[in-house]
Amino acid sequence: MKKIYIKLVLILLFSQGIKAQTTSNCEFVYKLETIASPDETSNADKFVTLNWDFTQxxxxxxxxKIEIIPILDCYKNENAKHxxxxxFLTIDGKLNTIKGSKVFKHIEMMSKCFKYRTxxxxxxxEKSSDWNYYSFIN
Known part of the structure; x- marks a missing residue:
């Protein structure tokens, strides 16, 4: 009986050690924001500037990476299905720098809205943020 007890204790201790090794602080501080085109911009010319800062x-x-999914059924916001x-924007310090921006035009995306996350x-x-939603048409 003692041998079984000792084995159970060893298994428990070993499994706790594995858990301690795999858990880590996965919180990252960064800035990701959208800046809409001016209100007077025509619907055909609408754009959004996506600004990011991953210096921290x-x-x-x-x-x-920043994942961007153009949505076809915008009335469902980020819960859309189509x-x-x-x-994907890969922030690699080359094509997309650690602090930068990119303009997305409504007409080029061929979508009235999109959702995005980091x-x-x-x-x-591995850490993925919650989905954010942006609509070109208010």
Missing amino acids: VGSKNKNI YKETL LITSNSC
């Missing part, structure tokens, strides 16, 4: 996250040993092809992966964790 840093890019060393991290994979940072999408166009997903776009995906950050490091050696110790």
Whole structure:
């Protein structure tokens, strides 16, 4: 009976050690915002500027992406079911710098709205933000 008890204790301790190794602080501080085109912009010319700042996250040993999904059924907001092809902005310090922006035009996206989120992966964790929603038409 003592051998079984000892084995159970060892298994419990071992499994706790594994859990302690796999959990880590997966909270990253960054800024991601949308800036709408001026109100007087015609519907055909509407655009949004997506600004980001990942300087506090840093890019060393991290994979940072912004996932953007154009939505076809905008009346459901971020709960929509009909999408166009997903776009990814990889923040790699080359094409998209750690602090930067990109303009998305309504007519080029061929969508009246989209949802977006950040995906950050490091050696110790993966973190995806909640979905945000943006509509070109108010």
